[in-house]
Amino acid sequence: xxxxxxxxxxxxxxxxxxxxxxxxxxxxxxxxxxxxxxxxxxxxxxxxxxxxxxxxxxxxxxxxxxxxxxxxxxxxxxxxxxxxxxxxxxxxxxxxxxxxxxxxxxxxxxxxxxxxxxxxxxxxxxxxxxxxxxxxxxxxxxxxxxxxxxxxxxxxxxxxxxxxxxxxxxxxxxxxxxxxxxxxxxxxxxxxxxxxxxxxxxxxxxxxxxxxxxxxxxxxxxxxxxxx
Ligand SMILES: O=C[C@H](O)COP(=O)(O)O
Numbered sequence: 001x002x003x004x005x006x007x008x009x010x011x012x013x014x015x016x017x018x019x020x021x022x023x024x025x026x027x028x029x030x031x032x033x034x035x036x037x038x039x040x041x042x043x044x045x046x047x048x049x050x051x052x053x054x055x056x057x058x059x060x061x062x063x064x065x066x067x068x069x070x071x072x073x074x075x076x077x078x079x080x081x082x083x084x085x086x087x088x089x090x091x092x093x094x095x096x097x098x099x100x101x102x103x104x105x106x107x108x109x110x111x112x113x114x115x116x117x118x119x120x121x122x123x124x125x126x127x128x129x130x131x132x133x134x135x136x137x138x139x140x141x142x143x144x145x146x147x148x149x150x151x152x153x154x155x156x157x158x159x160x161x162x163x164x165x166x167x168x169x170x171x172x173x174x175x176x177x178x179x180x181x182x183x184x185x186x187x188x189x190x191x192x193x194x195x196x197x198x199x200x201x202x203x204x205x206x207x208x209x210x211x212x213x214x215x216x217x218x219x220x221x222x223x224x225x226x227x228x
Contacts, residue, residue, distance in 0.1 A: 015217040025054040032083035037075040044076035052079035066098035117148030118155035136174035147182035155182030
């Protein structure tokens with residue numbers, strides 16, 4: 001299980017370099033808020049570790065999503081992550097296909113991560129279980145769950161261990177890796193290890209509980225030690 005940490009600036013990235021994957025995002029622009037290309041480029045230049053970039057929480061705008069994905073890939077991201085803030089499976093498929101093609105046509109070695117939200121019922125968005133077959137059919141690499149609304153309610157409040165285990169197994173059967181995130185806390189690490197996704201994603205955990213605070217190097221070190 002790899003640890004992905006989500007800094008919002010090169011300064012925070014500097015304190016996140018012990019993580020397995022450095023995930024560039026702009027939390028003030030949403031759960032998977034996109035940061036500027038020059039921030040992605042600057043963070044990519046700081047490390048040999050894989051860099052991921054969130055490109056936004058998209059409704060029915062496949063062209064915008066595809067162009068954002070291409071931009072993140074050109075800026076140096078190794079993983080490109082898009083969130084599905086929509087409900088209609090046909091529209092979701094269009095966004096996913098656009099993002100996968102935008103990345104893979106020019107950068108076949110890069111990974112595409114498609115995220116649905118654990119709190120999909122309160123958001124009225126597509127369920128992670130309905131996303132997986134669409135992501136697999138389009139040739140994405142990972143299916144992810146995160147919370148769409150960041151109000152400190154955890155993914156575990158919306159989906160229990162059984163559902164997350166089932167999601168992980170479903171992805172594996174479909175040839176996809178799994179990434180799990182959403183206000184995870186240190187106490188969740190033992191059960192996450194049992195669920196066994198390829199990646200867990202955190203920000204609030206390594207900010208001391210408040211994702212609007214700043215990332216602490218000591219907490220990144222503790223997280224990586226406990227994940228191992
Ligand atoms: O990709 C992971 C997210 O940045 C998780 O953020 P969070 O732990 O604050 O919910």
